[in-house]
Amino acid sequence: MNPRSRTCPMRAPLPAIAFAVLFALASAPAAAVEAFTADYAARYMGLQATGRMALEPAGGNRWKYSLEVSGAGARLEQNTVFEADGEQWRPVSSRDSQRGESGLAAMLVKPRTTTATYDWASGQATWDGDVKDDRRGPVRLQPGDVDGMLMNLALVRDFRAGKPLSYRLVEDGRARRQVFRPVGTESITVAGRTRTATKVAWKNDERSITAWIVDDLPVPARILQQRDGRDHIDLTLRSFD
16 A cells, blocks of 8 residues: 555535546546545545545455544544456445444444445345445346445446446445536645646435546545534545555
């Protein structure tokens, strides 16, 4: 997780802007998978925190992509192991845990740990841990399926390659389509430098995800997830290596 240093933000609204205009600005070929670490300022369920994303080799053509958010007595950890074959990425397993360890967080954050297995040989995904019986699966897998963590990486990759930002998300015992649309540009400060980011967003009646994408970064410069109109997690990139 230590390629050459670069200085340049967890997991849940829209004027119409033509895809062609913004995607033409981001038409560079998709980059190969490279290890990195990225530090974020974070707010989790209203609590001030810090976050770190990391991508590291996991043997063969597999990679481990992880996120840790901690602060104010709360801790959130997510990771996904995925296989990368050129531009074909597919999840193999994932783990998601959250807990409130002290103070207000102990009341706000319900302890929860879940694991997912994406068995491509059988073509099924299943879930274990703190999940309801009707969310344990199996769910039939299809080529191109992603989980929530892997979607973060695929979103930036596909935007930079000028591809549609449409994903079949297989998560929490179900599969659903999420299509992100450009919603404008915005200045964002990363490591003391002001950058221009393109905002892309997806929403339904309950949740929304907005990502700020900067051309030469493989991760969003900011990710905002909202639930029922309230901020759930907000990550803003501070440094990248």
